[in-house]
Structures are given as structure tokens and as C-alpha cells.
Amino acid sequence: MKGLLVLPFFCFAVSLSAEVLPSAEEFLKMDLDRALPLVESLSKEDSKVLVSELRTEVKKSYAKADNFYFLISHLEEIQAIEKEQARLRSLLWVYGLAFFLFFGFLGFLLLRQRQAIRDINQMLGK
DSSP states (O other): OHHHHHHHHHHHHHHHHSOOOOOHHHHHHSOHHHHHHHHHTOOHHHHHHHHHHHHHHHHHHOTTHHHHHHHHHHHHHHHHHHHHHHHHHHHHHHHHHHHHHHHHHHHHHHHHHHHHHHHHHHHHTO
């Protein structure tokens, strides 16, 4: 019952928060400082729609826009992969160092335990 009372308010809040996105032509004419926050806030579905609209709009003035788009997209993916590989290499070094420190500490504990057992046995006279 309470859920039915809250539902209209929730729907109203969602409709207020959903901004109307500018068209592809408006995005192309918009300042980059104003367009960048809008682009960063897009959902995956909205971004797909905007990309297809932008490609259609750009095709009107540049016929080989698809070739340009796919080339830029591929080059950006290569850059992203290289950055991710550098991060993974750094992470591998961190894991290697942690592995080395852990087993060094474990070896130290085993040696100290062995020495403590030896000292206890000497105190007991064995």
C-alpha cells in the first residue's frame, strides 16, 4: 500500500532527472566545455544513439566519415589497450613484491619458530 503511494512521486522524480539530450547537430555546434559534461553523463544506450546520429549528420558534409570514424575508434582502442597493459604490468610488479615479502616474512617466522623450539628443548635439558 505504501509502495503505491510512493510510486507516483518516484516516477515524477525520474522524469525530472531525465534531461532532454540535444540533437547531433546541436552537439556539433556546442562549445566543447559545455558538451563534455553532457557526453560524460550519457548512458550506454544514449551514447549509441548519439553516435549513430552524429555519423549520419557528419556524412552529409563528408562522405567518408565512416572510414574516419572507424580509424579513430580503432586507434583509440589501441591506446586504451596499451594503457591497460601498462597498468597490468605495474600491478604484476606489486603482486610480485607482495609475494616476495609474504614468503620472506613466512620464512623468517619459520626460522624464529625453529630457534624458539631449539631454545625450549635446551632449557628442558634435551
